[in-house]
Amino acid sequence: LIILFSRLKVDIADIDSVQALLKESHKSLIEEDSKNSVEDIDKSLLDEGDKNLQEDTDKLEEDMEDRNLLNEEEIRENNELCAEVAMLRKEIHKLETAEMEMDTETDETETDGEATLGVEEEEDENKSAIENISEDIPLEMLYGNALEGMSWGEQVDTLEQLKELVARHPGRAQELHQKLSSPSRRRTLLETVRRLNVKQAKAQEKRNRLLQETTSRLRELLNKEQEERLQGIHEERQRKQEEKAAKEAAAEERRRVLEAERQERLEKLQEERRKKEERVGRKQQEREMERQTLAREKAKDRETRLSALNAAKMATLEELQKKIQQKQEDYARRHEENIEHIRHRALESSIFHCTNDDEAPRLVPYEIKKLCELCNVLIGSEVYLLSHLRGLKHQEAVARLNEGVPPSKEDLITYNIQYIVDAPADKIDPKIALDKERQKALKKRCKKIRLRMAAKGQDYESKLESPKKIDSPNKGRLQKCLKDVEKLHSSQGKGQWPNNAITSLERALGEINRILNKQNILDQVAFQALNGFTTLSNILSLDLDVPTNVTSYIPPNTITLWHPLPWIEQHRLKRDSGQCLACHRSPAHNKQGLSLIKIVSGSAIWDIL
Numbered sequence: 001l002i003i004l005f006s007r008l009k010v011d012i013a014d015i016d017s018v019q020a021l022l023k024e025s026h027k028s029l030i031e032e033d034s035k036n037s038v039e040d041i042d043k044s045l046l047d048e049g050d051k052n053l054q055e056d057t058d059k060l061e062e063d064m065e066d067r068n069l070l071n072e073e074e075i076r077e078n079n080e081l082c083a084e085v086a087m088l089r090k091e092i093h094k095l096e097t098a099e100m101e102m103d104t105e106t107d108e109t110e111t112d113g114e115a116t117l118g119v120e121e122e123e124d125e126n127k128s129a130i131e132n133i134s135e136d137i138p139l140e141m142l143y144g145n146a147l148e149g150m151s152w153g154e155q156v157d158t159l160e161q162l163k164e165l166v167a168r169h170p171g172r173a174q175e176l177h178q179k180l181s182s183p184s185r186r187r188t189l190l191e192t193v194r195r196l197n198v199k200q201a202k203a204q205e206k207r208n209r210l211l212q213e214t215t216s217r218l219r220e221l222l223n224k225e226q227e228e229r230l231q232g233i234h235e236e237r238q239r240k241q242e243e244k245a246a247k248e249a250a251a252e253e254r255r256r257v258l259e260a261e262r263q264e265r266l267e268k269l270q271e272e273r274r275k276k277e278e279r280v281g282r283k284q285q286e287r288e289m290e291r292q293t294l295a296r297e298k299a300k301d302r303e304t305r306l307s308a309l310n311a312a313k314m315a316t317l318e319e320l321q322k323k324i325q326q327k328q329e330d331y332a333r334r335h336e337e338n339i340e341h342i343r344h345r346a347l348e349s350s351i352f353h354c355t356n357d358d359e360a361p362r363l364v365p366y367e368i369k370k371l372c373e374l375c376n377v378l379i380g381s382e383v384y385l386l387s388h389l390r391g392l393k394h395q396e397a398v399a400r401l402n403e404g405v406p407p408s409k410e411d412l413i414t415y416n417i418q419y420i421v422d423a424p425a426d427k428i429d430p431k432i433a434l435d436k437e438r439q440k441a442l443k444k445r446c447k448k449i450r451l452r453m454a455a456k457g458q459d460y461e462s463k464l465e466s467p468k469k470i471d472s473p474n475k476g477r478l479q480k481c482l483k484d485v486e487k488l489h490s491s492q493g494k495g496q497w498p499n500n501a502i503t504s505l506e507r508a509l510g511e512i513n514r515i516l517n518k519q520n521i522l523d524q525v526a527f528q529a530l531n532g533f534t535t536l537s538n539i540l541s542l543d544l545d546v547p548t549n550v551t552s553y554i555p556p557n558t559i560t561l562w563h564p565l566p567w568i569e570q571h572r573l574k575r576d577s578g579q580c581l582a583c584h585r586s587p588a589h590n591k592q593g594l595s596l597i598k599i600v601s602g603s604a605i606w607d608i609l
Contacts, residue, residue: 368422371420371424371427372419374397374401378427378430385420389416398412478532481511482508482531484504484508486538496553505539512532
């Protein structure tokens with residue numbers, strides 16, 4: 001509303017400027033009749049504008065009355081807007097009255113000789129009208145931007161000075177009379193009335209357009225306000241419905257709680273009744289048993305007194321033990337603090353001795369290893385401490401800490417005491433960690449080599465031709481023992497073997513060992529043909545694949561029970577000398593023997609690692 005009324009104010013100011021232009025054009029009329037007609041026309045236009053403005057104001061007041069249902073803040077704003085409209089109307093009326101007086105004064109100074117007006121006269125008239133309009137504009141509007149930053153007193157003084165500057169200079173009336181009395185500015189009364197009617201029609205058209213725009217804006221504003229009010233009513237209705245639903249839910253909850261409380265009271269009454277019945281029955285039984293329990297109560301009372309005395313003694317004893325325990329803990333704590341203080345002083349003394357060359361360091365390991373926080377190095381004794389303090393790494397770290405300047409002897413001792421502290425319990429020496437990593441890498445490498453050797457052996461066996469039928473005196477026994485070993489390996493697999501399986505394995509391996517110790521070539525060839533080397537290699541591999549920190553699946557005595565190395569070494573000597581006929585008849589015999597030597601040798605290497 002404020003924005004619309006401000007625009008309405010601007011539009012009314014434009015209408016006033018048009019009216020001022022019309023009045024200034026009337027100054028060219030000399031005759032009293034034309035002046036009177038112009039004044040009557042102006043008054044009618046002003047009355048019509050006042051009437052339209054009054055109608056708009058009345059409509060606004062009616063709209064204000066229709067919106068009494070709004071809150072107090074909106075009513076107060078509407079009242080302020082109505083007051084502002086009334087004030088604007090008064091100002092407009094005041095400005096029109098002042099303009100009419102100025103027209104009357106100016107008309108008295110004009111002459112009676114006016115004639116027709118040409119094209120040049122119209123241009124002069126427009127220029128004079130513009131000058132008169134600029135003269136009628138108040139100084140506050142012309143110099144409003146310059147007066148904004150001034151106080152009220154400064155604004156009044158400045159306006160007075162401006163009024164003095166723009167006041168009429170001497171002879172202005174005569175110049176104006178000569179200017180208006182020139183033959184080029186004379187016009188007929190009909191031409192003047194026609195031009196005036198045209199200007200009034202344009203002004204009326206503009207006024208009607210502005211009033212229509214203002215009315216449409218006000219109507220849009222009222223429609224928007226009505227929509228907002230309806231939306232507020234809808235929201236209020238929805239809120240009330242939600243509150244009603246919440247109240248109903250709360251009432252239902254209260255009813256449920258009351259029903260639960262009623263059920264609980266009924267249950268309590270039933271429980272109390274049952275307890276009362278039990279209590280009555282118990283009292284009857286107590287009366288019956290009272291005579292019998294009297295003697296026992298006396299004995300029990302005596303025992304209770306004795307137990308109370310014993311409990312008091314035990315409580316006193318426990319209190320004494322707690323005090324003794326507390327004293328022992330305090331003593332241990334003080335002792336630990338003294339030990340820590342002595343250890344710290346010993347460390348300071350060690351650092352001082354290692355800094356100087358007066359005494360030799362002691363080769364005694366520290367109870368708690370020391371840690372250099374600058375270099376992240378563990379120190380085990382004074383010898384390692386001296387080596388570290390004299391080392392280039394520690395000296396460079398201290399120099400960096402001292403901003404690149406070599407520290408003095410006192411500063412060096414201070415830095416050493418400050419940054420050499422007791423190592424945490426979980427601190428691991430980087431060298432030990434590196435050694436463990438190296439051992440892990442070696443184990444992995446050995447495992448890969450062993451797997452590669454086994455794979456090559458299996459590849460060779462797969463490519464090897466099966467020998468012809470071989471007869472040996474102990475072939476059946478070897479076949480039975482090897483089947484038992486293979487059956488035990490497939491059934492037990494990885495994991496701890498039971499005692500009966502270990503006994504069976506020892507029996508089979510012992511039998512095979514006794515047969516092969518006879519150094520019979522046919523038995524050896526039969527052992528190779530029955531895949532004895534593969535079976536024994538599987539048993540040895542099972543013992544080698546035990547993870548770290550896990551007990552061996554098979555006891556070491558069982559593995560050492562069978563020693564194939566002596567007869568395999570003897571077989572190698574015979575093969576080199578050409579005395580082994582089996583090697584000439586079966587190359588696989590020679591190859592499997594060498595493979596088993598490698599596996600056993602690998603086992604020994606693995607045990608050493």
